[in-house]
Amino acid sequence: MQSYLKTRPVWVQLLLFIGMAFGVFLTLYLILGSILAQITGISLMQLATVDWSQPNPELLTMMRGMLLIQFLGLFVIPSLLFAYFSDPQPMEYIGLRQKGSSYYWLLGVASLLLAIPLVQYTGELNRQIHFGEGMQQWMQSMEDSAAEQIKFMLGRNNLSDLLINIIFIAAFAGIGEELFFRGVLQRLFIKATRNPWLGILISAAVFSAFHFQFFGFIPRFLLGIVLGCIYWYSGSLWPAMAAHFLYDAALITLAYFYPQMIEQDELPFLGDAGLIVGALVSAAIVLLLVWLMKKKSNVTYADVYRDDDMDNKQKFTFED
Secondary structure: OOOOOHHHOHHHHHHHHHHHHHHHHHHHHHHHHHHHHHHOOOOOOHHHOOOOOOOOOOHHHHHHHHHHHHHHHOOOOOOHHHHHHOOOOHHHHEEEEEOOOOOOOOOHHHHOOOOOOHHHHHHHHHHHHOOOHHHHHHHHHHHHHHHHHHHHHHHHOHHHHHHHHHHHHHHHHHHHHHHHHHHHHHHHHHHHOOOOOHHHHHHHHEEEEEEOHHHHHHHHHHHHHHHHHHHHOOOOOOHHHHHHHHHHHHHHOOOOOHOOOHOOOOOOOOHHHHHHHHHHHHHHHHHHHHHHHHOOOOEEEEEEEOOOOOOOOOOOHHHH
């Protein structure tokens, strides 16, 4: 018999959640990763030195399997387990409480899709920031490695691979990352700061840093803020999941029809001048949509966290 985790200090909850995520991921990584290695003939150690430029069906299977392991072991299972131990209504706790108003679905999806020019432009600005020779080389190596993997995953230009990529990249990210970063971490950061906007900013920064693509930190940070606003103002994680999924799916589909996007990392239909104008228009529209969500929202800190400081005498038991 023990109290729900949400009654514990926030720093304790954060440590427990991080430990839970690491433990579950490591367990699945060792077990399922070994099975994948047997199936594909590629060991886990070989992934660090693999030649991404060569077409290799076994390597593609291995990569998709690793995405599945990350989706389940790092994002979904730990988030749901933490919610179960945190609240007597775990789905409500983690944000899967209701489908949410269609108003937020529409504005949420629109705000993320219309942010694409802004994301592209801020990405260009981000790449011009220098951090010193040694740090720059390390960041560039991380960026190059990520780019090679993306090219490998998206380089097979046929319809079946497009659909599989939408599932393994867009759907897994839209569901898993939102459960982890918004459903759990944002909830904890808002509680820790008692400030929704500060909690959204912190979780967006963690979300961006997690990807270890530092030349894309700023645009991904902005996307994290928009996703955090969608979740907070709607009161439901579903619209944020839908927006995240459709954003990634749109980029994957664009790369399918315009393969040069994979190599050049830029939108095919905007030049330099058009990108600046597009970014300004994009920023204005996204701010307007977020403001409209805020204006209609009736979500308050007091309502969301009203039961988190309940008497620790409330208990739950484990039954055989």
